[in-house]
Amino acid sequence: MLQRMNGYTNVHPMQLPSRTAIPLNAPPLLSCRCFSRTTASAFNTSSIQQHSRTNASDEPQKASDLTFQQAIQSLQVGAKTMNPLTYLSSLSRTMECCKNASESSFFTILDHRCLMEQRVKFWDSSCCSKSCPPSLRQPIRSKTLLAHSINQRKMSQALQLPIIDLSSDDRLSTANLIRQACVDHGFFYIVNHGLEEELLKKVLEQSKMFFSLPVEEKMKLAVKNHRGYTGMYQEKLDPSLSAKGDSKESFYIGPQTENHLNQWPSEEDLPSWRSTMEAYHKKVLSAGTKVISLIALALNLDEDFFEKLGALNDPLAFIRLLHYPEDMDSTEEETYGASAHSDYGMITLLLTDGVPGLQVCREKSKQPQLWEDVPSISGALIVNIGDMMERWTNCLFRSTLHRVVPAGEERYSVAFFLDADKDCIVECLESCCSESCPPRFPPIRSSDYLQERFRVTATASIEDYLL
Ligand SMILES: O=C(O)CCC(=O)C(=O)O
Numbered sequence: 004m005l006q007r008m009n010g011y012t013n014v015h016p017m018q019l020p021s022r023t024a025i026p027l028n029a030p031p032l033l034s035c036r037c038f039s040r041t042t043a044s045a046f047n048t049s050s051i052q053q054h055s056r057t058n059a060s061d062e063p064q065k066a067s068d069l070t071f072q073q074a075i076q077s078l079q080v081g082a083k084t085m086n087p088l089t090y091l092s093s094l095s096r097t098m099e100c101c102k103n104a105s106e107s108s109f110f111t112i113l114d115h116r117c118l119m120e121q122r123v124k125f126w127d128s129s130c131c132s133k134s135c136p137p138s139l140r141q142p143i144r145s146k147t148l149l150a151h152s153i154n155q156r157k158m159s160q161a162l163q164l165p166i167i168d169l170s171s172d173d174r175l176s177t178a179n180l181i182r183q184a185c186v187d188h189g190f191f192y193i194v195n196h197g198l199e200e201e202l203l204k205k206v207l208e209q210s211k212m213f214f215s216l217p218v219e220e221k222m223k224l225a226v227k228n229h230r231g232y233t234g235m236y237q238e239k240l241d242p243s244l245s246a247k248g249d250s251k252e253s254f255y256i257g258p259q260t261e262n263h264l265n266q267w268p269s270e271e272d273l274p275s276w277r278s279t280m281e282a283y284h285k286k287v288l289s290a291g292t293k294v295i296s297l298i299a300l301a302l303n304l305d306e307d308f309f310e311k312l313g314a315l316n317d318p319l320a321f322i323r324l325l326h327y328p329e330d331m332d333s334t335e336e337e338t339y340g341a342s343a344h345s346d347y348g349m350i351t352l353l354l355t356d357g358v359p360g361l362q363v364c365r366e367k368s369k370q371p372q373l374w375e376d377v378p379s380i381s382g383a384l385i386v387n388i389g390d391m392m393e394r395w396t397n398c399l400f401r402s403t404l405h406r407v408v409p410a411g412e413e414r415y416s417v418a419f420f421l422d423a424d425k426d427c428i429v430e431c432l433e434s435c436c437s438e439s440c441p442p443r444f445p446p447i448r449s450s451d452y453l454q455e456r457f458r459v460t461a462t463a464s465i466e467d468y469l470l
């Protein structure tokens with residue numbers, strides 16, 4: 004849905020500091036001329052007319068006379084009566100044109116009881132029919148709409164990432180495309196990766212079935228040895244945030260070893276669960292290994308370079324099923340499904356259910372940070388470079404900062420972290436350093452590096468995350 008909301012992006016940072024509640028019957032505060040130009044069309048329905056009738060003068064008010072306050076009143080009417088898409092569009096246009104309004108007053112107004120307490124009553128019967136069904140899947144609480152608008156302020160536009168065809172015979176050209184993608188974005192899509200759509204669909208379905216179990220059932224499989232269930236707020240990927248933790252639950256499935264067995268839900272509850280996850284693990288590992296060999300080619304190395312290095316002997320290859328509930332406390336600016344982070348390992352292959360929310364920030368040190376949406380493409384997997392690969396390449400390949408923002412509906416995704424064998428030493432590749440560009444990081448053992456990263460972000464006992 005966020006993709007459809009791209010028109011909301013250029014909302015200006017607003018300056019006045021106060022967070023004063025503005026009663027609805029207060030006199031107009033801020034003149035908002037451009038509101039009339041940009042917003043009138045969105046309000047050409049009942050909301051403006053209803054509002055006009057409430058004026059002292061019985062004269063219908065001209066759009067050009069509308070004030071910021073009136074715009075807000077219209078929005079409040081609109082929240083109850085309009086198609087939510089139109090409503091969202093109006094909301095964002097209003098924000099856009101109210102450049103001079105204080106951000107806090109703006110949100111205080113939007114925070115108004117009727118927005119915060121009521122479910123938005125969408126589309127009256129005139130707005131949908133059998134041939135024109137509602138364009139959003141389910142009613143969204145006004146609180147969630149507000150979260151959207153908060154997040155929209157941080158957003159720019161959808162990022163156009165390269166799409167890499169893994170089945171192409173021209174491996175050198177493919178490797179070159181990957182090189183460019185890793186240098187420019189640290190993110191790209193892969194298609195023809197060998198995972199059938201049917202399996203992608205099934206893994207998401209089975210994941211959803213697991214997360215729908217009662218929490219007591221899920222807690223029976225609480226994470227041990229980095230395998231099993233992690234509950235809400237058990238991780239904070241951006242430790243600098245004051246929020247209690249990231250608003251998601253997850254389930255890790257790793258390679259089976261003698262000492263480290265996966266945990267599985269009971270066959271009675273979920274009969275096809277284990278076989279689906281095992282099939283997915285096998286296939287996604289094979290796709291990931293192909294990507295690694297192309298990355299080696301992209302670095303002018305032999306395609307089996309990382310195998311020879313031992314990185315893929317017993318790779319730390321973990322599936323992480325993720326569920327971001329709709330009901331996040333999303334009015335808190337600090338609450339994220341996954342707060343800003345880069346991934347730790349070699350590469351990540353990500354499957355999403357199509358619900359937006361994933362964003363990347365390509366220039367982490369630039370202020371203000373620019374966050375761009377990564378739209379999902381049906382059937383494609385999203386690949387991103389992790390920190391180990393960034394260390395190997397001395398930052399030639401980017402391990403890009405990313406996060407998941409509340410999307411206003413629940414979201415499922417499946418990350419596959421392909422990380423080097425725990426004994427593999429990660430150190431700058433010869434081809435990536437020189438006298439004038441010395442290695443930026445000292446050599447490190449793969450599992451030492453990963454363990455340290457988990458220690459910093461786990462809000463629960465680190466013992467459970469040991470690899
Ligand atoms: O759910 C997503 O889209 C991204 C998840 C993610 O970045 C992670 O788990 O590292």
Ligand SMILES: [Fe+2]
Pocket residue numbers: 344345346351405
């Ligand atoms: Fe990530």
